[in-house]
Each structure stands twice: as structure tokens, then as C-alpha cells.
Amino acid sequence: MISLENVSKQVGGRTLFDGVTCTFREGCRYGLTGPNGAGKSTLLKVMMGVEPPTSGKVLLPRKVSFLKQTIEEFRNSTVIDTVLMGNARLWAAMQERERLYAEEMTDSVGIRLGELEEIVLEEDGYSAETEAEILLGGLGLPEEMWRQKMEQIPTDRQFRVLLAQALFGHPQALLLDEPTNHLDLESISWLEEFLRNYSGILIVVSHDRHFLNAVCTDIADIDYETVITYPGNYDAMLVTKMAVRSRAEEENRLKEKKISQLKEFVAKFGAGTRASQVQSRVREIQRLQPMELKKSNIVRPYIRFTPLQKQPGQVVLKANNLAKSYEGPSLFQNLSFEVQRGDKIAVIGNNGRGKTTLLKLLSGVLAPSSGTVTLGHGVEVGYFPQNHEDLFGSHKKEIAFEWLKARKAGSYDQDVRSILGKLLFSGDDAFKEISALSGGEKARLILGGLMLTSPNLLILDEPNNHLDLEAVSALAWGLEEFKGTAIVATHDRELIDTFATRIISFEADGVRIKDVSPA
Ligand SMILES: Nc1ncnc2c1ncn2[C@@H]1O[C@H](COP(=O)(O)OP(=O)(O)OP(=O)(O)O)[C@@H](O)[C@H]1O
Ligand SMILES: [Mg+2]
Secondary structure, eight states: OEEEEEEEEEETTEEEEEEEEEEEOTTOEEEEEOSTTSSHHHHHHHHHTSSOOSEEEEEOOSOEEEOOOOGGGGTTSBHHHHHHTTSHHHHHHHHHHHHHHTSOOOHHHHHHHHHHHHHHHHTTGGGHHHHHHHHHHHTTOOGGGTTSBGGGSOHHHHHHHHHHHHHTTOOSEEEEESTTTTOOHHHHHHHHHHHHTOOSEEEEEOSOHHHHHHHOSEEEEEETTEEEEEESOHHHHHHHHHHHHHHHHHHHHHHHHHHHHHHHHHHHHTTSSOHHHHHHHHHHHHHHOOOOOOOOOOOOOOOOOOOOSOOOOSEEEEEEEEEEOSSSSOSEEEEEEEEETTOEEEEEEOTTSSHHHHHHHHTTSSOOSEEEEEEOTTOOEEEEOSSTHHHHGGGTTSBHHHHHHTTSTTOOHHHHHHHHHHTTOOTTGGGSBGGGSOHHHHHHHHHHHHHHHOOSEEEEESTTTTOOHHHHHHHHHHHHHOSSEEEEEOOOHHHHHHHOSEEEEEETTEEEEEEOOOO
16 A cells, blocks of 8 residues: 655645645556646655655555656666666665675675575566566567667667566556656557556556556546545546536535625624624624635646748658668668648657657758758758757756747747746746756747747657647647648647648558548
């Protein structure tokens, strides 16, 4: 069981949640939900003990695993070792054992080796590699990558390895923060199945409604500065939450009506002879005070990209005979296509087939192994990388406002402020350090950069990762309304249906391009 006793957390003067008391039971799979910036990641960090609560305490089982987001930390480790590190006790014992074997054998070394051997046995050390390989295979990591170093494999694969790391070693509780962000549909189904068979306590943060419905038995929703748990999946939670809210609002409405009648009576007879009746009504008014309903934190940003540059030529981009290989076989070959002005292209297909690579080639971040990418006359590219750290890497200590302002030379404070406002950064939020921003807030800030610089060709690599449902619909709308050209890699069906007029799909036997009409 995981239990929270009266846990509160404030960050930078704002209360995320206050006096939360609840328990998470074995065998239940909890979806932790709430819009961007609600405090989901923070709550998980408090549970794991990496961040202290402002007050209150958390009780945890002994063996808790969680999904890390820091691929940088494991650059120099091999894929398989990175997975094994998911069982910290086993990993430490194996490391120490290896060190001791290299030393001179003394009595004390021998005794210690015996102890270590016991730990390795307790933790199933001898089947550890096999277990790790099964996880890697399930998550679609090709075998030739298993013994490679993390930095040698593509970014989205590295995130998957971290997922395998979290799942490894039969933890009693599993805390996953947005595990589907870097997964394609096939791996998401595998993960759903894995989690449904998991028998410990699962707490998973996700903005993917389908995933939450498929996996969760219960929902813990962060809103109104607290955590409320609901039995059932995400859709069931929405229904109950709405019902509770409208009941409370209805009660308040009735109370207010009654109060105004009573006040009328008091006003009429207050100065007169019916003093006792007036007194009892005054008491009644005090008793009836409507309860203060905290505002719900569900809000929608406003995302609009307006190309300022004058219209480019009819052909915006030409890819000619493109091929790209890292070390190994080519991801694609002889890829040729033209992008016309106004095209809205969705790039789809399983991970690892080269979507991110193609987008990097098109935006000039990476050079092709052969072939050419030619931009049309007057084309300005705005690129949204899959890994946010590619943009923020060395700017982590910068203030969000300053970072955004620096995107465009000579931009006015008020324009920057107005964009931040549209993207739901209230006064103080705009002056946070980038490192303090939540995943969704970082994604919104990058979108803000594109709104400010107004390119006429948008190249976005899974921009909906980290964004909550409201923000994804705002993005879909923004792309649909966009007067320029857009190329967007995403797995989100609804997003694709809204904006795409063409689809580039990476399939097992090659790349296909077809026209579609948006819904
Ligand atoms: N050190 C800090 N100083 C100021 N604000 C902070 C700090 N750390 C976190 N915050 C703020 O606390 C809020 C909650 O952050 P958290 O990362 O927990 O959100 P989240 O619910 O996980 O959001 P997302 O869905 O975007 O991942 C955010 O508004 C974030 O900017
Ligand atoms: Mg988060």
C-alpha cells in the first residue's frame, strides 16, 4: 500500500495540493490525471522521496520503481546495463562483486563476496539478463541494440530503454510519468497488456485517454488543490466529476436564492418590531453561506501560427533521392517528394523507421547520407524537436520570458507577454526558470517560440507529447487554421484527422505518400 497522510506541496508560492490523505492499494492501477502544470509529476516525485512535501508524510513499500526522463544520465552505459540498473539493490551488488573479483582474495573479501552472492540470488540475478531482454524485445528494441551504448541509439529508443528499466525487477509499486510519450501504437498496446498483468500498485500519469481507459481500474485526479480518487477508468471519472461539480453548483444556486429572500426580509423589517424574527433570519443567512467552490484548473490555451513572411513559392520543399543511415542499414532510400504551399502533412508510422530522422533532414538539423533537400524561395522553417532538451539543453537556467523573447530579434515585451498569456503562463509563471517548468509547460513554450517567429513552414516532431487534452485540441485547431505549410509527426489519430491533407507513412516495406481530406 502507498499512503499519503496530510500531504501538502507548495512551489514558488503556489499551492499545488493541500492536506491530501489517500491510499493506493495493491492490485489497483491508478491513472493520475490533471491538466498541464496541475502537479502530477511533482506528486510522483514527492511519493518517491526525490522531493520533500511541504508538510505531511508518505508511506511506501520497499521496492518502488519509477520511469526516469533523463536519458543524458545513461549516455555511457549499455542498453542492457541501463535496464538492470532498474533494480538498484541487484545492480549495486553486481558492481561490487565485479570490483572485488578483481582484487586480491582475503578473508574479508571472501565474506563480502558471500553476502553479495546472497543478494544476487534473492534478486533473481541469474535470470536478470533474460528478463531484461524480454522487456526490451516487448518494447520493440531490435536485438542488435541491446549491447550498444545508449548514446549510440536513437533518442526515442533511449526513452524506451528507460521504460524497460522501470518495469524491470518486479517492483512492488510502479510509478510511471507519461510512459507513452515516445511510443508508437504497437508498443503502447504491448505496454497496456504488460500493465494489465502487473500485480503491484501502479500509478501512471498520462494525457492519453484511450490508454488510461485501457489500463486503469481507478483514477486519482488532481484538481481543486487536492487529489480525489474515483473508482473506474478515465471516462467514468469524467462523468462522476461533472456530476459532483454540477450538484455542488446547484446547491450553491439554491442557497443563494434562499439567502436573497432572507435578506429581503431583514431589510424590510430590520428596523421594525419583529426583532426576534429578524435575528433568526440573520443567523440563517450566516448558516447558509454557499461553500466556496474552487475554480477547476481545466483551461484551454490559444494556439495560432500566423506566417508573417510573404508567401513562398508554390513548391515549398523538394526532397530528392534522400537516404540516411547512421551505422547500419539505411533507414530509407530514394525518398523523393515535393511539398506544395499549404500542404498539411502528417508523418506517421512505427518508431524507429525514421520519422524523426526525416524531419531533421527536412529542417536542416541533420545532413542526409545522400540526396538533397531544397527549400523553395522565401521559405522560413520553424522546427519543434521531439526531445525538448535539444532546444533547452544549455538554457535550463534561463527565465521562460527571456528565452522566448530571444527567439526573435527586436521583439517587444508586450508581444512576448501576449503569447505567454495565450499559452496560459500567468504573470508569475512567465518568470520561472525553464528547469522548473512541467513537461506540458515546456512544450507550450516551444510552441510560443513558433507563434512569435511566425515561420511559413512548420516542422513539428510529436508536438503533442506532454500536452494535455485541451492543449492538443488547441494545437489541432491552430494547425488547421494555419495559412502556411506544416509537416507534423504524430501518433494522435484525432490530431491527424483534424489537420492533415496528406500523409507520409513509414511502413515496413517503405515510405508511402498519399492525399487525404481532413475531417
Ligand atoms: N521550483 C519551482 N518553482 C516554481 N514553480 C515550480 C517549480 N517546480 C515546479 N513548479 C510548477 O509547479 C507546477 C506543477 O508542475 P508539475 O511538473 O508537477 O506538473 P504536471 O502536472 O506534471 O504537468 P505536465 O502535465 O505538464 O507534466 C507547474 O506549474 C510548474 O511550473
Ligand atoms: Mg508532468
